[in-house]
Amino acid sequence: MRLIILLILLPFYLSAQTTAPAHRFPQQEINQALEQAFQLSQTSDIISQPTTASITPKSNLNQFLKSYRNYRVAVPKIHSNIHSRSNGNDTLYIGATGNDTLLVTGTWQNSGPIYVVNKGVLIFNNAYATILGNVYVLDSGQLIANHSTLYIPQQYFYQRSLVTAQGGSVLLKDGTMNFGGLTHNFLLIDSSSITVQNVHFTDWTTTGTVGHPKFSIDTCNVIGEIILSDSSTVSVKNTDTVLLWHHIPKNDGLIWTFPNGVNLTHYSLTPASLGVTGLKYNVEADNCKLAWWALMPEDGSDVQISNSSLRAIGAWFTGNDSTNVSGLADNSSYKSPGSLMNDRTLILDTTSVTTWSLYPMDKTKITISSCIAGEIGSENSAHTTCNSTFVDGSGGYFWATDTSLQIAGFGAFTCNVRSEGVGFEIADYCSITNGAATGIDNSILFLIQSSVLQQPIAYDGSDVWVAQISAPSTSYVNDSVPIPGSAYILRGPQSVWMSFDHYKLYYQVSGAGAWTSITGNITSPVNQGNLTTWNTNGLAAGNYSVILTLYDNYNDSVNAFSTITLLPSSLEGIQHISNNEQISVFPNPTSNQLTIMSKQLSIIGIAINNLLGQRVFTKTEPVGGITNDKIDVSELPAGIYFYELTTNNSQVVKGKFVKE
DSSP states (O other), X not given: OOSOTTGGGSHHHHHHTTSOOSOOOOHHHHHHHHHHHHHHXXXXXXXXXXXXXXXXXXXXXXXXHHHGGGTTSOOOOGGGGOOSSBOSSSOEEEXXXXXXXXXXXXXXXXXXXXXXXXXXXXXXXXXXXXXXXXXXXXXXXXXXXXXXXXXXXXXXXXXXXXXXXXXXXXXXXXXXXXXXXXXXXXXXXXXXXXXXXEEEESSOEEEEEEESOEEEEEEEEEEEEEEEOTTOEXXXXXXXXXXXXXXXXXXXXXXEOOOOOEEEXXXXXXXXXXXXXXXXXXXXXXXXXXXXXXXXXXXXXXXXXXXXXXXXXXXXEOTTOEEEEEOOBSSEEEEOSSOSSTTSEEEEEEEEEEEEEEEEOTTOEEXXXXXXXXXXXXXXXXXXXXXXOEXXXXXXXXXXXXXXXXXXXXXXXXXXXXXXXXXXXXXXXXXXXXXXXXXXXXXEEEEESOEESSOOEEOTTOEEEEEEEOOOSEEESSSEEEEEEEEEEEEOTTOOSOOEEEEEEEEEEXXXXXXXXXXXXXXXXXXXXXXXXXXXXXXXXXXXXXXXXXXXXXSOEEEEEEEEEEEOGGGTTXXXXXXXXXXXXXXXXXXXXXXXXXXXXXXXXEEEEOTTSOEEEEEXXXXXXXXXXXXXXXXXXXXXXXXXXXXXXXXXXEEEEEEO
C-alpha cells in the first residue's frame, strides 16, 4: 500500500527515496483525460459546491493504507549494521550494544529519525525533546516518555510517524505529544504495543493496527482515529474524542447497530459477538465523551448496518476490482433494501453517513461520478477516474500515491489536493477553493485549466505542472486579443524529474479539426501573466477553440483547452467599459432574480458566464432594445458569475454578481 512503512526502516531505502524512478509519463491517459474533461465542461453546468457542516477533526487514513498489505514483507535485522548511536547523518540508534539505554532529561534535540532496536531503551524523563524525524521502535526496543513533551514538528501534514514493530513497545505517560499543529501517524505492527496514560495530544492522530498489536489508551483528550484490523486489541478509556474504524475484509461480514457515541459508557466488539463474521480484532471503549463510528468495507464484504449514525464509510477497492461508483453524498440518510455498491453488499437501514471516503488500491480500475465525498485516495497501481465529483475534505483530502494514476475531470474541491509517492494526479477543469495543491515525495501533480486560490508547492522530489488559459469568453474579429494564463512546471528541491521547456498556443474553428498556430515555441514560463496576444485579423465570426500545450524537456506535454466566441466585424470599434452609471444590476448577491435597469441606454444583448468562462445564459432583445429586464437565476448553482450587457450605442457593460 502507500509508503510501505516497513521498507522505509532500512537506511538504504531512505536514501533511495531521493531518487525518482526512470522517466515515465502516461501521455496517452493524460491526453484522453484532458479531452474528456474539456468535452464535459462544454456540456455540463459548473459543479455546485454544497455547504458541508464543518467537522473537526478531519479523518484521514492515508498512512495506514500505505502499510497494511506490506507489513509481512521480510525485513532484514538492521541491528547487524549498527555500530554506533549515530551514523553521522543525524540518525540516532539506541541498541548498538547489548542493554544500550539512553536517558534524556531537560531540553534536548535530535535532527533526524530515531531507531530504538535490539532491546535498546530510550527514556525521556521530565524532558522537552524536539525530534526532526520519524521514530521507530523495533526488535523488542522500548521507548518510555514520562512527564515529558515530545515535539515532532512537520513541514506538511502526515510527514512524521511513530512506528512500532517486531515486539517494540512504547509507554507515554503524564506528558504531551505535539506534532506542530498538523495531523500525524502512529503505526503498530506485528506484536508491538503502545500504552498511553494521561497524555495531552495537541493534534489529530491516525493510528493503524496491523498484525496482532495492542493499543491501550487511558485518560486522554483527542486521541484521534484508530483503524481496527487483523487481530489487534484496542482499549480506549476516559478519553474525550475517538473515531473507531471497523475494517471488514473481503468475504467477512458485520450485521450491526452502533450505540449513541455521546457520553459513551461502554462499547465492545469481539470475534464472538453476534453479527460478526470472520473479524478477528477486539475493541473496548469505556467512559468516552464522544465516540464516532466508521466502516472500511472491502469489495466482496457483507455489511448491513441499521439504526445507526456513522461518522464515515471508507470503501476499499482491492485486487483487480473494476466498478463504477455514483450518487454517494456526504451528510445523507439511507433506508434502502438494496446494496449501495455493485461489488459488495452494503446495506444501510435507517442509517446516516456524515462522510464517504473512497480508496482504490492494488490494480483496480474505478470510475467515480456525481459523488460528494470527504476523501478520495488512490494507491498501489490503481487507475481512478473521477467525473463531476465534489470532495469537501470532511474525510481528509484528494491524493494519489505509489504508482497510481488518479484523474479528476470537471470537479470541485474544498480540501487539499496532493500527489505522493511516485504517483500521478491530474486535476483538469477543476476548482480548488479551499486547500493547497502540493506534490511531495517523487510524484507529479498536474493542474490543467484548474483554478487554485493558493500558489501550488512542489516539495521533496516532486514536480507540479500548471497549464491554464484565462482568456475572455468573447472577443472580436480584426482585433488583438490578449490571452492571459499560466504555463510552467514547479520542481521540488530534490526533483530529478522533468523541467519546463516551452509552450505553444493554437486555435481552430470549434469542431473543424484543423489547428492553426498562434505562437511558435515560447521558452519563458508564465505564472498568471499574458501568454500571448492573438491577432484575429481576417477570421470569421464564430466559436473558436484555443489550446495551450505545455512541454517538458522530454517532449512530454499536456493540453489546456478553452473557447472564445469572436463577435462579427459589424461590432468593430465597440467600446468596452467595466461599469456604467446609467445601468444598474441588482440585488447582489441574489438568490432568485437579477434585475437590470437602464436610465437612457437600450440593452440589445444579455450574457452570463460562470467562473470557468462557460455561457450559462444568453438573451437577444428585439431591435431597439429594452431599458429594464428581470433574469431568473434561481436554477444556477451557488457561485460567482459575470454578466455582459450590450447596449444600442455599441457599449458592453461588464460586471459580476454572486448567486447565493
